[in-house]
Amino acid sequence: MSFNVQQLEMFAAIVSAGSLGRAANLLNVTQPALSRSIKRLEESVGAPLFERHTKGMHLTALGQALMPHAISLQREAEQAREELDAIRGLSKGVIKVGAVGSIASLVLPMAVRCVLDKWPNLRVEIIEGVWDRLVEGLLTHEIDLALCTSGIETDDVAAISDCSWTDRSYVVAAIDHPLRAAGKIQLNDTLGQRWALTPKGTGPYAHVKETFESSGLPMPEISVESRSITVLKSLVARCGFVSWMAEPMYDTESKAGVMDALSIEGLDAPRTLTAFRRRQGILPAPVAKLLDELRHLTGSLQKE
Template sequence: MKSVDAIVRRVTLRELRLLAAIAHSGSILKAAQEVGLSQPALSKALADLEETLGVRLFDRTNRGVEPTPHGSVFIRRALAVFDEMRRGVEELKVLTDSTGGEIRMGGTPTMCGGFLSHAVASMERERPGIRYKLLELESERLATEVRNRLIDIGIGREPPVRPDGELSFERLFDDPLYVVAGADHPLARRRRITLADLADQRWVLPMPQTPVSGQLRAAFERQGAAMPESIVTSMSVLVRHELLSTSRFLTVLYGSMLQFGNMPSRLRILPVELSARLSIGVYKLEGRTLSPATELFIESMKTFAARMRTASVDMLQRALRDR
């Protein structure tokens, strides 16, 4: 490769923008249409950039183009250039209007359906000029989207292994898991229940490989009981709500959903201790300067999370009955 200084002097923002378009579309033809160039002109621009760098950036396949290992590295850095430029423009706007700005974030379905939506609503009342882009993502994608700078922060469960040097995880609260039934379920009025009493009940549960099912399985194992077999397996919270309303099924829900989610009022938290909880927090990219609006939202979430740190079964049950 040429010297770093020689490459930096030759590579232009236009070339980086074209590179990003190709990476996003996975096709030179589609990218050319997006940026308003002919396909030959875009192909030549890519060839010139590859000549400057001295490496091949894309491999051509039957489905379009795919980044080479060299291309993946350079594309990630190119996207970071535009991200930092956008951040700079946003921060300049904030300096002239302290009530504005944009927050790009992702949250797990559980967080989006409860805690995070309420945190946004609370912040919006205080800072109506801020705009939000909120993506619902599975936990495994949060870190990836933050690392790729497609979102600024991710809110979800603590990763099973320590984040790498690029990412950090800041804990907000612990989210306890509860067994829940419809108000007319035979167990809803019992004051004492053991896990053994639940083994032969009709359950609706998420997929076996999810953290929810894993924590429930571990709770039963700790007490020497067999994990109940689910009659219905579904990731949909709406499906679980509807089946609970028949008072024939049990399920498990996290405290944040019971506290902040749009839960039916005719639910009952059963008096059984699972000793299961998830640590919920914020994913951030190390060394990346977040916008003032995003930093403000993180601080607002910390205050909002205090409600979960003082949550109890009685308080959650009252919250359900008051709806």
């Protein structure tokens, strides 16, 4: 079964708009023309994609199954047009990448600088988030590359094994936090503190749980959960909370004398960071350029 990209665009527009009339206005086509196009798509599929109601149109089970594939095919076609236009000099190529906070703070900006030094006509779009947000971005084609902790492959998302590196995470607190008065402390001394951390299911949460369990300790009680790095840093720097961060995430605050790692005896918490991509489809050429720079840069970091 072959699909017409224009019909898929119209199909997705109706789903988004909720009715033929609103979708026709968005697409700048007549309602009868849009209706005929969807009818041909339904004939190609062999069954109705919508249930028609007086208040709008709702997807059938078949329509719901087609929707994610329609979005994927539509994005692939857009990507192909962008690359061909970039090759012909008609437009700039686009790099769409997502990263966890520590990578977005150091490694990714360095790689982006190197790419743009070599290919100044490229444009880069970056989102920052924890793993579930990055997976969503990959699957909806919002991004083409995700930089995150390793070991979380799925049926749809694969790790790029030759682009990985290691950093270390620490328990961080404000410079004037009372725990610092004790000098060297033990990991279990942090259990009685107010913790602020990303939610369960995220990389930092899993790393904290693994680190405490390896020391025979329970998971700290989390007082505040947030996916916002800005919120977590503010809670640590201004409100007396402790948190868990990789060094690049708080490097600026450390140099400013606002917050830093606590000196905890025996704490060594390395983690591996890896690039991820969708299993299906071709990696866009501009993104491949960024990936090459990341491989070079992270290889240098590993040697250091």
